[in-house]
Amino acid sequence: MIDALPLAVTLPLIGALAVTVWPAHARGLGLAGALITAVSALTVTTEVWSRGALRADLGGWGAPLGIALEADGLSAAFLAMANLVALAVSVYAGGYFKRETARHFWPLWLLLWSALNGLFLAADLFNLYVTLELLGLSAAALGALTGTREAVAANLRYLLVGLLGSMSYLLGVALVYAAYGVLDIGLVAEAVEPGPVAWTAMTLMIGGLILKAALFPMHFWLPPAHANAPAPVSAALSALVVKAAFYLALRLWLDVFAPVLGEAAANLLGILGAGAVVWGSWRALRAERLKLLAAYSTVAQMGYLFIAFPLLAATPPGLARENLLAAVVLLALTHGFAKAGLFLAAGMVQKTAGHDRIDELGGAAQALPAATFAIGLAGVALIGLPPSGTFLAKWMMLEQAMILGLWWWLVVMMVGTLLAAAYIFRVLSRAFNREPTPYRFVNDASTELPALLLGLIATFGLGIAAQPLWRLLEQGAFG
Amino acid sequence: MTSHVLGTQLLYGGSGILLVLLGLWSFLVHAPLLRKLIAINVMGAGVFHLLVAIAYRGIDTPPDPVPHALVLTGIVVAVSATALALAFGKRLDRDGD
Numbered sequence: 001m002i003d004a005l006p007l008a009v010t011l012p013l014i015g016a017l018a019v020t021v022w023p024a025h026a027r028g029l030g031l032a033g034a035l036i037t038a039v040s041a042l043t044v045t046t047e048v049w050s051r052g053a054l055r056a057d058l059g060g061w062g063a064p065l066g067i068a069l070e071a072d073g074l075s076a077a078f079l080a081m082a083n084l085v086a087l088a089v090s091v092y093a094g095g096y097f098k099r100e101t102a103r104h105f106w107p108l109w110l111l112l113w114s115a116l117n118g119l120f121l122a123a124d125l126f127n128l129y130v131t132l133e134l135l136g137l138s139a140a141a142l143g144a145l146t147g148t149r150e151a152v153a154a155n156l157r158y159l160l161v162g163l164l165g166s167m168s169y170l171l172g173v174a175l176v177y178a179a180y181g182v183l184d185i186g187l188v189a190e191a192v193e194p195g196p197v198a199w200t201a202m203t204l205m206i207g208g209l210i211l212k213a214a215l216f217p218m219h220f221w222l223p224p225a226h227a228n229a230p231a232p233v234s235a236a237l238s239a240l241v242v243k244a245a246f247y248l249a250l251r252l253w254l255d256v257f258a259p260v261l262g263e264a265a266a267n268l269l270g271i272l273g274a275g276a277v278v279w280g281s282w283r284a285l286r287a288e289r290l291k292l293l294a295a296y297s298t299v300a301q302m303g304y305l306f307i308a309f310p311l312l313a314a315t316p317p318g319l320a321r322e323n324l325l326a327a328v329v330l331l332a333l334t335h336g337f338a339k340a341g342l343f344l345a346a347g348m349v350q351k352t353a354g355h356d357r358i359d360e361l362g363g364a365a366q367a368l369p370a371a372t373f374a375i376g377l378a379g380v381a382l383i384g385l386p387p388s389g390t391f392l393a394k395w396m397m398l399e400q401a402m403i404l405g406l407w408w409w410l411v412v413m414m415v416g417t418l419l420a421a422a423y424i425f426r427v428l429s430r431a432f433n434r435e436p437t438p439y440r441f442v443n444d445a446s447t448e449l450p451a452l453l454l455g456l457i458a459t460f461g462l463g464i465a466a467q468p469l470w471r472l473l474e475q476g477a478f479g
Numbered sequence: 480m481t482s483h484v485l486g487t488q489l490l491y492g493g494s495g496i497l498l499v500l501l502g503l504w505s506f507l508v509h510a511p512l513l514r515k516l517i518a519i520n521v522m523g524a525g526v527f528h529l530l531v532a533i534a535y536r537g538i539d540t541p542p543d544p545v546p547h548a549l550v551l552t553g554i555v556v557a558v559s560a561t562a563l564a565l566a567f568g569k570r571l572d573r574d575g576d
Contacts, residue, residue, distance in 0.1 A: 065545070126549055133556045137563055144567065149574045156567040160515055163560055164506060167522050170553065171499060174526055177546060178492075178533045 004047060005056040005069045007040040008079070008117045016110035023103040027094055030106035034090035034113070041083035041117055045472070048076035052475045055123065068184065070123035073475035074254075074329065078247050079120045081333040082240050084457070085340045086113050088450035092344050093232040095446035096351075101230075104145060112138035112236065119244050124183040125173045125205075125256075128248060129166060136162035136212070139241045143229040154224035161211060161221045165245075168208030175201040185255055194260050202257040202265075206249050210269070213245035215306055216276030219299040223283070226295040231347020234291060238298040239340035243332055246305050250328075253309065266313035269306045274412040276303025281419030285426065290346045290356040293423055294339065297382060300416055301335045304394070307409050311397060314404050326470050327396035333469070334389030334462045338381035341454030345374035348447050358426065362433035370448040372431050377455030379424035381462075384417055389462030484537045491532035498525030512568045516561055523557045 015033025019026045047054055053072040061067070071079065090109070097105050115134035122128045140159040144152045177183060179198070180191040192198050214222040222242070226234050253261070280300030287293035308328040315321040348371040349364055350356040365372040384390035394413060401409045442448050462469075502522030506515055527550045534546040 126552070130552060130556065133560065137560060140567075141563060144570075147570070149571065152567050152570050152574070156512070156564060156571065159560070159564055159567065160506075160519070163519050163564075164503075166556075167499075167519065167526065170523075171526050171529070173549075174529050174533065174546075177530075177549075183545070 003056050004040050004043040005054055005071060005121060006058060008037065008044050008083075009069065009114055009121060011040050012037045012110045012114035012117065016107045016114065019103075019106040019110065026102050026106040027097075030102075030110065031090060031094050033110055034087055037110075037113060037117070038083040038087040041079050044071050044121075045076040045080040047071075048073060048475050049468070049472055067127055068123040069118075069121040070185075071121055073473040074247075074251065075120045076475070077329055077333060077469055077472050078243070079117065081336045082116055082120065082243075085239050085336050085454065086116070086236065088454050089232045089236050089340060089344070092235075092347075092447050092450045095444065096230070096232055096347065101145060105142070105230075105233075108138050108142045108145075109233075109236075112142060112241075116240060116244055120247065123185055125176060125185065125188065126183050129170050129173055132169065132212070132245075132248070133166050135241060135244060136166065139237055140225075142233045143225050143237060145230050145233060146228065148228065150224065151228040154221070154228050158221045158225040161218075165208040165211035168204045168211070170208075172201040172203075172205035172208065175204065185251070189256050189258075192256060192259060198257065198260045202252070202260055205252055206257075206269075209245045209249040209252075210272070210306075213242050213249060213302055213306075214299060215269075215272050215302060216279055216299065217272070219276060219280065219302075222299055223292055223295040226298065227289065227292040231291075231343055231350065234294070234347070235340040235343035238295065238343060239336040242298065242302060243336055246302065246332060253312075254325075261313060263310070263313050266310040270310035270409065273303040273306030273309070274409070276300060276306070277412055277416035278303075278419075281416050281423065285419055285423040287423075288357060288359070290349065290358055290361070290427060291343070293358065293427065294342050294346055297342075297420070297423065298335075298339055300420070301331075301339070301382065304397075304413065304416065305332055305335075307412065308397065311400055311404065311406065311409065314406065315400060320400065320403070322470075322473070323396055324400050326473050327393040327400075329473065330389050330462060330466055330469055331393035331397075334381050334393065334458050337454045337458035337462065338378040338388075338390070341374050341451045341458060342378035342382070344447070344451035344454065345371040345378065348444070348451065349375075351447075352443070358430055361427065361430040364431040365428075368443055368448075370442045370452055372428075374448070374451040374455040375431070376424075376428055377452070377459045379428065381455070381458035383420045383424055387463035388459045389466055390458075392463055392466055484535065488532045488535055491535070492529050495525045495528030495530075495532060498522070498528060501525075512564070512571075516564055516568075520557060520561060523553065527553055 019029050048071050055070045058067045115131045119131040122131055140155045144155040182188055211218045226238050277300050280296050284293045284296035287296055315324055352368055381388040381390050384394045398410055499522050502518045505518035530546040530550050534542040
């Protein structure tokens with residue numbers, strides 16, 4: 001049987017080449033590429049589920065010289081979320097882009113997808129750098145697809161910030177290699193020991209990644225870049241690209257630098273996360289445009305993920321820590337589905353109404369019931385109302401914070417939740433204004449159904465059926 | 480490892496880190512796109528310098544190939560990123576007229 005691991009990375013790459021060679025068939029080829037990529041990635045997840053961690057040494061060259069791909073529970077969980085969201089985004093994009101833009105969209109989009117899958121599966125620090133750069137380059141190019149001055153300026157800034165982040169990460173990789181002579185995550189984890197070199201490398205690498213994950217106060221580049229991109233691109237940037245940087249930070253934290261970590265570093269990340277929750281939610285509440293609201297909400301939601309670091313650092317190894325880790329991953333996955341759904345639905349509203357100013361959304365619920373319903377569903381998951389995955393995840397994080405006696409994180413999460421409720425209800429209350437007669441529930445199946453499905457998964461799928469995630473995360477590769 | 484190798488590594492590695500710091504400073508302080516781009520490339524050159532210094536194992540011993548491979552890949556990435564940033568800059572200039 002052909003190994004599914006390399007396929008998940010190479011299939012979108014081949015697809016990107018195919019749509020570049022035959023731009024006239026970009027849409028059909030792109031959709032086909034999207035479908036087989038998602039199938040191959042989900043195969044990886046199911047194999048990890050049933051057989052445990054997978055590893056593939058490309059070309060038969062093993063570590064330390066060769067390029068290895070590896071999937072364990074953590075990467076398989078992110079891989080499944082990313083590929084389902086990317087598939088929904090692809091279907092949406094198939095109906096969203098006109099012929100000329102589609103030619104530019106599909107090659108970049110499949111390239112981004114390939115980088116994303118590569119990032120989740122790469123097993124050595126340098127290949128992670130390459131995938132990180134590919135992701136940043138294709139994301140910035142996609143974000144500027146509309147060609148407006150604001151979009152180009154915002155994405156130029158995003159590109160430069162991303163480059164700075166990758167440079168910092170690469171310097172950390174160079175230090176790791178200088179000190180230990182290996183790059184494979186498993187081998188580095190064995191060799192790493194507390195000391196100034198490991199500490200500096202960790203600071204440089206995680207510092208670079210939080211720049212890319214838009215952690216407060218390094219979030220300044222995110223709202224303009226995400227709010228000015230075309231809707232499907234915004235969805236992918238907000239749901240997947242920043243999440244990839246978070247995944248890598250979590251991976252380094254858990255598997256590579258675990259012996260080096262102090263509580264001070266974890267608390268610093270937690271404090272920045274708390275700042276992100278409060279500031280991001282506040283700006284989302286004050287935003288005038290729906291897409292800007294969604295972008296600031298991403299800043300806030302990334303904050304919750306970083307609040308997990310001090311909680312994880314304070315929890316002794318055992319069942320409680322495993323539960324907490326699963327809760328954090330569940331939060332990240334739910335946000336991926338919910339935010340993608342919100343952006344896709346917002347794009348539909350923008351396309352129909354010609355604008356996305358929140359104060360003038362009156363009647364949107366009647367004109368676009370499915371899109372409004374999707375916004376509502378995604379909102380339920382963003383606030384963290386039951387039965388969404390966010391509810392379960394936040395509940396477990398709050399419970400653990402209480403057990404540890406770290407009540408201040410609890411306050412921050414409560415404030416963030418209240419503000420989230422306020423900004424979501426602000427949109428919904430406007431959307432339900434005026435215009436009594438409903439028209440049709442679904443107006444444009446290919447663009448509305450993906451948004452709806454993502455909202456449904458975030459609210460019902462991950463909340464009621466979250467149990468499998470726990471089992472999947474038991475499949476650790478690095479110990 | 481002989482003191483000669485260590486001294487050489489320190490000299491080249493140290494100047495690499497100096498280049499990174501100079502580039503970082505220039506990147507943060509200067510607003511024009513071209514200066515930022517040059518700054519980020521100086522930073523990159525500094526990191527590559529460090530990697531090449533790590534690869535050095537003495538005048539008679541062949542160097543470690545892995546950091547060389549990393550530098551080659553890194554240069555390709557840096558060139559592509561610079562090209563994309565320049566394309567964005569050109570677009571902004573054209574729209575500004």
